[in-house]
Amino acid sequence: MQNISRRTFVKGVIAAGMALSSVNLNADTHRIKRQKTEELSGTVFHLSIDKTLVNITGKPSYATAVNGMLQGPTLRWREGDTVTLHVTNNLDESSSIHWHGIILPYQMDGVPGISYNGIAPGETFTYTFRVQQSGTYWYHSHSGFQEQTGVYGAIVIEPKEKDPFAYDREHVVVLSDYSDEKPANIYRKLKLSADYYNFNQRTLGDFFSQVKEKGFLEAFQERKMWNEMRMSDRDLSDVTGYTYTFLMSGQNPATRFQALFQNGEKVRLRIINAAAMTFFDLRIPGLKMKVVATDGNNIQPVDVDEFRIGVAETYDVIVEPEDDKAYAIFAQAIDRSGYALGNLSTDENILADVPKLDKRQTLTLKDMGMNKNMSSMKKMDMSQKENMSSLKKPIPLTKLPMKWDVGTTMRAMNPQYRLNDPGVGLRNNGRKVLTYADLRSLRSTKDDKYPDREIILHLTGNMERYMWSINGIPYHEADPLEFHYGERLRITYINDTMMNHPMHLHGLWSDLETGDENHLVRKHTIISQPGSKISFRVTIDAKGAWAYHCHLLYHMTDMFRKVVVS
Amino acid sequence: MKNLLIKLTLLASVATASFAGGGGDILRASFTADSLEYQANDEKTIYWDTYGYIGYDLNKIYIYSEGEKVDNASADSENQLLYSRAIAPFWDIQAGVDYDIAGSEHKTWAVVALSGLAPYFFETRVALLFGDNGNVGLRIDLEYEALITQKLILTPKFTLDAYSKDVPTMEYGSGVSNITFGARLRYEIKREFAPYIGVEWSKNYGNTGKFSPLDEAYVTGGIRFWF
Numbered sequence: 197m198q199n200i201s202r203r204t205f206v207k208g209v210i211a212a213g214m215a216l217s218s219v220n221l222n223a224d225t226h227r228i229k230r231q232k233t234e235e236l237s238g239t240v241f242h243l244s245i246d247k248t249l250v251n252i253t254g255k256p257s258y259a260t261a262v263n264g265m266l267q268g269p270t271l272r273w274r275e276g277d278t279v280t281l282h283v284t285n286n287l288d289e290s291s292s293i294h295w296h297g298i299i300l301p302y303q304m305d306g307v308p309g310i311s312y313n314g315i316a317p318g319e320t321f322t323y324t325f326r327v328q329q330s331g332t333y334w335y336h337s338h339s340g341f342q343e344q345t346g347v348y349g350a351i352v353i354e355p356k357e358k359d360p361f362a363y364d365r366e367h368v369v370v371l372s373d374y375s376d377e378k379p380a381n382i383y384r385k386l387k388l389s390a391d392y393y394n395f396n397q398r399t400l401g402d403f404f405s406q407v408k409e410k411g412f413l414e415a416f417q418e419r420k421m422w423n424e425m426r427m428s429d430r431d432l433s434d435v436t437g438y439t440y441t442f443l444m445s446g447q448n449p450a451t452r453f454q455a456l457f458q459n460g461e462k463v464r465l466r467i468i469n470a471a472a473m474t475f476f477d478l479r480i481p482g483l484k485m486k487v488v489a490t491d492g493n494n495i496q497p498v499d500v501d502e503f504r505i506g507v508a509e510t511y512d513v514i515v516e517p518e519d520d521k522a523y524a525i526f527a528q529a530i531d532r533s534g535y536a537l538g539n540l541s542t543d544e545n546i547l548a549d550v551p552k553l554d555k556r557q558t559l560t561l562k563d564m565g566m567n568k569n570m571s572s573m574k575k576m577d578m579s580q581k582e583n584m585s586s587l588k589k590p591i592p593l594t595k596l597p598m599k600w601d602v603g604t605t606m607r608a609m610n611p612q613y614r615l616n617d618p619g620v621g622l623r624n625n626g627r628k629v630l631t632y633a634d635l636r637s638l639r640s641t642k643d644d645k646y647p648d649r650e651i652i653l654h655l656t657g658n659m660e661r662y663m664w665s666i667n668g669i670p671y672h673e674a675d676p677l678e679f680h681y682g683e684r685l686r687i688t689y690i691n692d693t694m695m696n697h698p699m700h701l702h703g704l705w706s707d708l709e710t711g712d713e714n715h716l717v718r719k720h721t722i723i724s725q726p727g728s729k730i731s732f733r734v735t736i737d738a739k740g741a742w743a744y745h746c747h748l749l750y751h752m753t754d755m756f757r758k759v760v761v762s
Numbered sequence: 763m764k765n766l767l768i769k770l771t772l773l774a775s776v777a778t779a780s781f782a783g784g785g786g787d788i789l790r791a792s793f794t795a796d797s798l799e800y801q802a803n804d805e806k807t808i809y810w811d812t813y814g815y816i817g818y819d820l821n822k823i824y825i826y827s828e829g830e831k832v833d834n835a836s837a838d839s840e841n842q843l844l845y846s847r848a849i850a851p852f853w854d855i856q857a858g859v860d861y862d863i864a865g866s867e868h869k870t871w872a873v874v875a876l877s878g879l880a881p882y883f884f885e886t887r888v889a890l891l892f893g894d895n896g897n898v899g900l901r902i903d904l905e906y907e908a909l910i911t912q913k914l915i916l917t918p919k920f921t922l923d924a925y926s927k928d929v930p931t932m933e934y935g936s937g938v939s940n941i942t943f944g945a946r947l948r949y950e951i952k953r954e955f956a957p958y959i960g961v962e963w964s965k966n967y968g969n970t971g972k973f974s975p976l977d978e979a980y981v982t983g984g985i986r987f988w989f
Contacts, residue, residue, distance in 0.1 A: 380788075385953075387819075388792050388988075392953055395912040423882045426852060602820060605851040658851050660879060663787075663819050670786065753786025 231264040233349070233446050237272035244284040245291050245315075245337070245347055252448055253441050257376040259346035260287060260337070267446035267470070268335070268349030270368050275330040275356045281323040285315040287342075293323075294338040295351065296508060296700070297492055297720035300325040302740025305702055307338045310743045310758055314339055330355030331492030332466040332510045334370070341379030344472035344749055348372065352466060353492070360638065361488050361497065363514050364461040369453070371478075371505065371527050371536050373440040373471040383750050386434055390662040393436045396531060396556050397428060421561065425606065429559040431659065431694050432620065434750060435473045437534030442474065444527065444536040452547070453538035459519040463540070464488075466512050469505040472749035475530035475696055477504050477622060480523050480540060481551050485513040487630060491719040494638040503630035504530070504619055506698035506723040508747040511630075515540070522548035530621060530696070532556045557621040559694055565608025565727025591650040591686050597675075598654065599668035604692065605658045611690045611729040615710055619696065619725055632708065632723075632730075636715035641707065644716065647686035647733050651677075655724055655746070655755065657693045663754065664693075664746065670754035677744065679704075679736045679761045688731040689724040697724045697751065701759070703742040707733045721747060736761055791816040792988060797946070799984025801962070805832040809982070820848040824856060829863070838864045840901075842873055842889070853878035860891055864932045869893060883907070897927040899934070913950045917960075919943070928969050935969020940976070948986055956986045 228248045248261035262268025273279050285291040292314045294306035304325045308314030315321045330353040337347035350368045375382065385392045406415035422429055444453040457463045465485075469476060479485075479502035486497045489512035497514075505511055505527075517523055517540055525538030532553045539548055600607065616633035617623070657664040666674070679685060687706075691697060700721045707716040709731045716733065724730050739761050746755035793814035801807040809830045815822045824846045829839025844858030853876060860871040875889035884904055891899035904920040923940045946960030959982065966976040 384788065384790055387788065387790055389953065397909055397912060399909040399911060400916075401910070426879050426881060426883055602848045602851055660852055661819055661848070672787070 228261070228264045230259070230261065230266050233265045233267045233269060234263075235270040235272055239273075239277050239279050241271060241279065241281045242284075243268070243281060243293070244286055245293075245342075246286045247288075248346070250346075252374045252443070253376055255376050259374075260291075260342050261346045262293075262349055265349070265446070266346045266374075267370050267372065267443070268347065270350040270352060271335070272352050272354070273327050274354045275327055278324065278326045282320050283315060283323065284320040285317055288317050290314040290316055290339055291342060291347070292337055292339045293335050293347065294702075295323070295333070295335050297333045297510075298325075298351070299328055299703065299705070299738070302703055302738065302742060305740075305742065307702065307743040310702075310741050327353055329353060329492060330359075331489055331494070332368075332468060332512050333492050334468045334470055334508075334510065336470060338743070341383065341472070341749055343470075344373070344375065344379045344382075346374075348470040350466065350468055350470075359488075360494060361486075361514060362462060363464040365457055366464040366466060367455040368445065369455070369465050369467045369525060369538060370443075370445050371467070371469045371471055371474075371476050372443045372446075373435075373474045373529075374443055374448075375435075375439045375441070377439050379472070379749070382435055382439065386662045386750055390434070390659050391428065391431070393434065393438045394428075394430065394531075395436070395438055396430050396432075396533070398430060421564070421566070425564075426660065427564070427606065427694060429563075430556075431559065432531035432556075433474065433529065433533065434662075434695070434748070436531055437529060440474065440529075440534065442471075442476075442527070442529060442534050442536035444525065444538045447538075449535060449537040449550075453525070453536075454544045455525065455538055455540045456544060457517060457540065457542060459542060462514055462516050464512060464514050465525070466510065467505060468510045469507050471507050473507065475504060475506050475698075476527040476536065477502060477530060477554075478525070478527040479503075479551075479627065480515060480525050482521075483515045483517060483523055483540075485515055487634075488512050488514055490635060490717065491721060493718040495717055496636045496638055496715070498630065498634045499628070500630040500634070501627035502622065502625075504622060504723075506696060506721060506747075508698050508700055508721040509719075509723070517541075520546070522546040524548035524550055526551050528553055532621070554621065554625065557623075559620050559726065562612075562614075562617075563620055563694060563726040564606065565611045565692070588646065591647045593650050593652070596651055596653070596667055596677075597669065599665075601668065603658050603661075603663045603665050603670065604656045604668045605660060606692055606694065608690060608692050608727040608729075611692075611727055613730065614725050614728045615730070617725065617728075632710055632717075635708070635710050635717040636712050637717045638715075640714055641716040642714045644707065644733070645684040645735065648683045650686040650688060652688045652690060655689055655691045655693060655697045655699070657695070657751075657755070659694065662750075664751040665754055666757055671745075671756035671758075672754070674757060676741075676758040676760045679734075679759055681736055681739055681761055683736050685734045685736060686731060687734060688729060689722075690729050691724040691726055694726045695748075695751075696726060697755065698722070698747040699724055699745070700747045701734065701742070701744045703738050703740065703759075704734050704736060704761075707735075709733065787819045789816070789818060794986075794988035796986055797982075797984055798986070799958075799960070799982045801830075801980050801982045803978050803980035807832050809984075815846070817846070822846045822854075824858075836865055842875075844873060844875065846877070850878070852880075856889075860889075862932060867931045869929065869932055871899065893929075895927065897925060897929065899926075900924040910947075914947065915950065915956075916945060916947050917958075918945045925970075930973055933970065933974040935967075935971070935973055937968040937970075939968065939970035940964065940966050944982070946982065946986075954988050957984070958986060959983045 305311040333351040447453040522541035527536040618629040797811040826842040831837035844856040856875040871891035942964040944962030948956040948958035963979040
C-alpha cells in the first residue's frame with residue numbers, strides 16, 4: 197500500500213536532479229523562471245501573476261506564480277497599518293487575489309462576480325485597506341482553478357500588542373498540492389468518473405478476508421448498507437497522490453523544506469493549508485506541539501502530538517526542539533496517498549528519518565451520519581436530539597429552500613455534534629490528536645450577544661455524478677443568502693455527504709460553538725465532518741456582498757453561496 | 763466528429779476558468795469503448811460495445827453502438843441516438859431512436875431506456891424498443907465491476923434480448939431471443955486504457971434459435987478505452 201507514496205518520492209528525486217535549462221518546451225513569452233519564495237514587508241506591495249515554467253515532478257509544467265514564486269511571496273503586515281497592494285495580471289485570462297480571513301471592505305475582498313469583476317489580462321488592480329487583526333493568514337486566487345496551479349501565499353500580521361506566548365524564531369509552513377495535470381482536466385475526469393483518482397477501493401480480497409474473519413453473513417451485512425446506498429467507505433479524497441505532489445513551502449518531499457533553529461530556541465510554526473483539495477494530518481515525531489492560534493486568532497494553548505488541518509485553515513504551534521537533532525515535519529494526506537515533508541533541525545545537512553505513512557482507514561457508519569447500532573436504524577427518531585448543553589434558550593429558525601433530488605445521494609439520518617472526534621484515520625491512534633473540542637478562545641465570549649435567529653445549511657452532493665450543492669441547490673440556481681446588518685446569527689451545518697467540507701465565510705468572523713459558551717473560538721474556515729452537525733455564530737458587522745463556500749477547489753463551483761448583508 | 767467534440771470540451775473549459783463559483787456544470791463530451799475485441803468462436807467475430815455522450819450533469823445526448831463483424835460478411839449492429847435526462851440520483855431516463863443493421867437489412871425503432879447504477883453497484887440498462895406492426899423489443903444489460911486489485915478488474919456481464927414478434931429478415935424471433943453471460947478481466951494500465959481477456963457464453967432461444975442457431979462458449983480478448 198506504500199507504492200503511491202514511493203512514487204511521489206521518486207518523482208521528487210527526479211525533480212531534484214533535473215536541470216531546468218535542459219527543458220525545451222515551446223518557446224513562449226510567458227516563460228519566467230521559478231523564484232524562491234521571499235518575504236515582502238511594508239505597506240505598499242507590487243504583485244504580478246505570471247505563467248511560470250516549473251519542474252515539481254520531474255516533468256516541466258506551467259504554473260501560475262506570484263512574482264515568479266511558486267508559493268507566492270510571504271506578505272508581512274502590521275496591525276493598524278493601511279496596506280496598498282498593486283496586483284498585475286500577466287495571464288491571458290482573468291485573475292484575482294482574495295485575502296483569506298482578512299476583515300476588510302467587501303470591494304477589497306477579491307472575489308470575481310461577487311465583490312468585483314476580477315483583474316483582466318494585462319491590468320492592475322489596487323487593493324487598499326486598514327489591517328485590523330493579527331496572526332497567520334494567506335491569500336489565493338479566486339478565479340477558476342488558478343489556486344491549484346500556484347496563486348497562493350502566506351500573510352503574517354504583526355500584532356500591536358505582543359502575543360501572549362514566547363518564542364525565539366518562526367517559520368511559515370505552507371502545505372499545498374501540485375499537479376502537472378491541468379486543473380480543468382482533473383475536474384473533467386472527476387465529472388466523467390468520480391473515483392478516477394481513488395486507488396484505495398474495496399477489493400474482492402478485502403471481502404474474502406472479512407468473510408474469513410466474521411463469516412459470510414456478517415461480512416455481507418456489514419457491506420449491505422454501503423452497497424445499497426452505492427457508496428464507498430474508501431472515499432476520503434477526490435483527488436489524491438496519484439496526480440498530486442504534496443509540497444511544504446514550495447518544496448517536494450525529496451528536496452524537503454528546511455526549517456532551521458539554533459540550540460535552545462522555541463520555534464513558532466505558522467502552518468497554513470493552501471492546498472486545492474487535500475486535508476493534511478500533521479505531526480513532528482518526537483515533539484509535542486503547543487497549539488497557540490487557529491485561523492489567526494489566539495487560543496488557550498493546548499499540547500498535542502498531531503492535528504488535522506483542513507483546506508484553508510491555519511494553526512500556529514510552538515515547539516521546543518532539542519539541540520542538534522533533526523525532526524521531520526510530516527504532513528500526510530488524509531487518504532495516506534502521500535505526504536508533504538519538512539526538516540526541522542539546526543543544520544540542513546542533518547536529515548530527520550521520514551516516518552512511515554499510517555495505514556489507510558475506512559469511513560464508518562458514524563461518518564455516514566448513521567447510528568452505530570444498525571438494528572435501531574428503522575425506528576430511529578428523525579428529529580435530531582439537541583446535545584449541545586450550551587444553548588440557553590431556543591433560537592428562532594429561518595427556513596431556507598431545500599431540494600432533495602437528483603443532486604443528492606445521501607442524507608445523514610442522525611447527524612451528531614462530533615467536536616471531540618478527530619475524524620477518520622485519527623481515531624485511537626495512540627497519539628494526542630487535536631479536536632475542535634480542545635479549542636478555547638483566549639478572549640472571553642461570555643458577554644457576546646445571544647443569537648437572534650438560526651439557519652441550517654445542509655452540505656449536499658451526488659458523488660456518483662460529482663455534483664455538489666448547499667441544501668441540494670447548486671450555486672447557479674440559488675438565491676443569495678440575506679443576512680441583516682447588526683444581527684447575530686447562528687448557523688448549523690448538517691453534512692449530508694461522506695466528505696469533510698472546509699466551509700469558509702468571507703468577510704465575517706465565525707464563532708465556533710465548541711461546548712464552552714464562554715470561549716467560543718473565532719475561525720474563518722470550519723470543517724464539517726461527514727455525516728455530522730456543527731454550529732457557529734456570526735455577528736453580521738460588515739455590509740456588502742460576500743462569498744460563502746466549501747474551500748475544496750472542485751466543490752467550490754457549486755457548493756457556494758453569495759451572501760448579501762444589508 | 764472527434765475534432766468537434768474536443769473543441770466543444772475546450773470551449774467549456776475556457777468558460778469555467780473565468781468563474782469564481784458557479785459554472786461547475788461544464789459541457790463535456792466523452793467516448794467509451796467498453797469492449798473492442800476478438801471473439802475466438804466458430805465465426806471469428808470482431809465485436810464492439812461502445813457509447814459516447816455530450817452534455818451536462820443532468821442532460822446529455824448519448825450514442826450507443828454495439829455490433830459484430832464476422833469473416834467475409836458485413837457487420838451487424840444496433841445503434842442508438844438518445845436524449846438522456848437524470849431523473850433520480852443514480853438513474854437516467856433516455857429516449858430516442860434505434861437503428862439496427864443486419865447484413866443488407868435494417869430496421870428503425872423508437873427507444874425508451876432506463877440507465878444507471880442499481881443497489882450493489884450493478885451497472886444497469888434496460889431498453890424498450892417499439893417497431894412497426896406493434897413489435898416491442900427488450901434489451902437488458904447488467905454489469906458488475908469486482909476489483910481484484912486496484913488495477914485488475916473482473917467484469918461479469920449479463921445481457922438478455924427479447925421481442926414480441928418475429929422479424930425473420932433481421933433474424934429476431936418472438937420471446938427471449940438471446941442470453942449472453944460473460945466475464946472479462948482487464949488490467950488498467952491507465953484508467954483510460956485497459957487490455958483484457960474474457961470468456962463468454964451466448965445462446966439464441968425460440969424462433970431466433972431457428973433463424974440463427976447459436977449456443978457456444980468462447981474466449982475473447984480486446985481493449986477497453988475511453989477519452
